[in-house]
Amino acid sequence: MPTLTEERPTASGGTRSSPIDDFDGFLAAATLLQRPRLARSYVYICYYGRTTVQRVIDTLAVARATAYDDIERLETLSLVERDEGTRPHELTAEPFAFVDQDELAITPTVLHAVGLTEIDDDLEYFQHRHGTGRLIRALRLAGEHYAGRLTQRLVAEKLDVAPAEGMAVVQALRPALAAGQEFDPYFDRLFSDIADEIEVDIDRVRPQPDRTDE
Amino acid sequence: MSEEPDTSDTVLVDTNVFVAVGEPETAKYRSLREYAQRRGLVLLVPQRVHWELSAMHVANRVETAVENGWAEIVDPPSPTQAEAVTAMDVVRREIARRSDKDEHDVEKADTVLAGLAIEYCHRRGETVFVLTDDRVAGAAIRLAVRQQGYEGAVTVITRDDILDSDDDIRLI
Numbered sequence: 001m002p003t004l005t006e007e008r009p010t011a012s013g014g015t016r017s018s019p020i021d022d023f024d025g026f027l028a029a030a031t032l033l034q035r036p037r038l039a040r041s042y043v044y045i046c047y048y049g050r051t052t053v054q055r056v057i058d059t060l061a062v063a064r065a066t067a068y069d070d071i072e073r074l075e076t077l078s079l080v081e082r083d084e085g086t087r088p089h090e091l092t093a094e095p096f097a098f099v100d101q102d103e104l105a106i107t108p109t110v111l112h113a114v115g116l117t118e119i120d121d122d123l124e125y126f127q128h129r130h131g132t133g134r135l136i137r138a139l140r141l142a143g144e145h146y147a148g149r150l151t152q153r154l155v156a157e158k159l160d161v162a163p164a165e166g167m168a169v170v171q172a173l174r175p176a177l178a179a180g181q182e183f184d185p186y187f188d189r190l191f192s193d194i195a196d197e198i199e200v201d202i203d204r205v206r207p208q209p210d211r212t213d214e
Numbered sequence: 215m216s217e218e219p220d221t222s223d224t225v226l227v228d229t230n231v232f233v234a235v236g237e238p239e240t241a242k243y244r245s246l247r248e249y250a251q252r253r254g255l256v257l258l259v260p261q262r263v264h265w266e267l268s269a270m271h272v273a274n275r276v277e278t279a280v281e282n283g284w285a286e287i288v289d290p291p292s293p294t295q296a297e298a299v300t301a302m303d304v305v306r307r308e309i310a311r312r313s314d315k316d317e318h319d320v321e322k323a324d325t326v327l328a329g330l331a332i333e334y335c336h337r338r339g340e341t342v343f344v345l346t347d348d349r350v351a352g353a354a355i356r357l358a359v360r361q362q363g364y365e366g367a368v369t370v371i372t373r374d375d376i377l378d379s380d381d382d383i384r385l386i
Contacts, residue, residue: 044386060386112386119384150313151351152230153321163323164270167233171347175385201374207385 028077029098029106033114033132037062040115041070042079043108046093047183048206054088059207097186105190109180113139113173122168126161134159135169140190142173147197178202217369219343221254224334226327227285229266230347232259232275234373242377243275249376250284257285257345260330262323293329295336297362302329304358305351312350324348328355331368341366347373 032039044060045051057067071091074080083090097107113135117123127135141155150158156166178200180187188195219225235242250257259276264287267273279285293299302325309324310317331342346352352370359368 040386047386115386119386144313145348145350148312148350148353151309151321151324151354152348153324153351154309154313154315157319157321162269163266163321164229164233164272167230167347168270171230171234175383179385202383202385204383205385 024078025096026098028079029096029111031077032079032111033106036114036117036127037066038070038073039111040118041067042074042093043112043115044207045071045074045080045091046095046108047112047179049092050083050090052088052090056091095183095185097189099186099189105186107180107186107190108184109176109187109190110136110139112176112180112184116172116176120172122172126165126169126172130159130161134161138166138169139173139176142170143177143191143194143198145170146174146177146200147191147194148199149194149197174200174202179205218371218375219253219255219341219369223255223341223343224338225250225255225257225343225345226330226334227257227259227263228327228344228346228348228351229263229323231345231373232263232267232272233270234347235275235377237272238275238278241382245377247279247282247284250279255284258290259285259287260326261287261289262326266323290326290330291333291337293326293333295333297364298329298332298336301332301355301358301362301364302326304328304361305354308354308357309350312354324351324354327351328358328368331355331359332362332364335364335367342368344368344370345372345376346370 032042040060041056044056053067053071056071057064071080075082080091080093095108097105099105114132117127123135126138138159141150141158144150145152145155152167152170153163155170156163159166177198181198182205191198235246237243257279264273264276267276276285276287280287293302305325305328306317306320309320327344331344334340334342344355349372352372356370359365
């Protein structure tokens with residue numbers, strides 16, 4: 001098991017690493033990796049919060065009871081905070097990252113990729129067939145494609161999947177890369193040397209319906 | 215890009231385009247069909263592309279296009295013209311350089327479109343377009359055709375050039 005470090009932004013805008021003492025935090029992250037629907041709600045609140053349960057329901061098109069259950073679960077995991085001083089209650093979620101020295105990284109961009117399996121057939125198929133680990137590997141390789149380094153066929157070869165499967169997963173991960181570049185403070189930890197070179201041709205990085213509050 | 219194919223041109227399509235547009239009932243697929251039909255194009259789909267789509271069980275995307283008359287599956291000639299062969303070498307080297315890979319590890323399928331484009335140019339005397347969603351492969355093909363003096367005769371177009379914007383994309 002690799003040593004995990006937790007990255008937290010400092011007041012000066014940088015990050016500091018410290019040995020993970022918050023094991024519950026790691027378990028929460030692991031839970032999201034295994035629960036795409038929860039991951040999706042977490043990332044939405046993290047990227048586009050403050051927000052409300054109603055906006056989660058409207059934007060993610062989930063059933064009301066499902067949204068309430070999921071948000072309650074996210075609160076139990078200490079991933080989402082509810083401000084009860086507002087009407088309606090407002091929700092916020094802090095971004096976090098678990099990064100080791102080698103390959104393993106869990107950041108909001110990774111969780112977004114996992115969450116997209118809920119709504120994208122190609123990603124659902126890929127994850128079902130090849131597992132979450134390979135999906136996350138695909139995310140990193142998709143980053144290399146959009147940084148101009150790998151063709152989609154080379155991505156497929158590195159993933160050891162059929163060419164068309166590799167192409168489909170690269171294309172389907174575009175939203176995670178586009179939004180992550182904008183909103184994930186740990187995006188550069190995931191794509192250390194290429195974060196600035198990644199260009200995804202999606203202009204709009206806010207989901208519909210757009211937030212009306214700021 | 216302003217340069218667009220018309221009915222007298224040859225348009226070679228790579229696998230990723232049919233992956234990108236999705237199933238025949240989607241808006242993106244419809245955009246591709248309308249693009250082809252509006253210009254009177256019959257997209258040339260190399261047999262290899264059909265195989266690659268078959269492996270993912272989505273060959274129906276090409277077959278539907280063939281049935282509707284705006285695509286044709288072709289068994290393309292092996293490029294033999296010197297410029298075509300050299301163009302494939304250029305693509306192979308460029309992709310290897312970008313990806314830090316050995317040239318021998320570069321997929322032939324990524325290099326062959328450049329050779330085919332120039333080969334078709336020779337054989338048919340037509341302007342050739344290569345339609346791909348792969349910007350890395352596309353950039354390598356552009357470099358190769360430029361180096362071989364085929365700029366203008368061979369043009370690379372991407373999905374963005376032919377499909378409407380991605381405004382309908384589901385971000386989360």
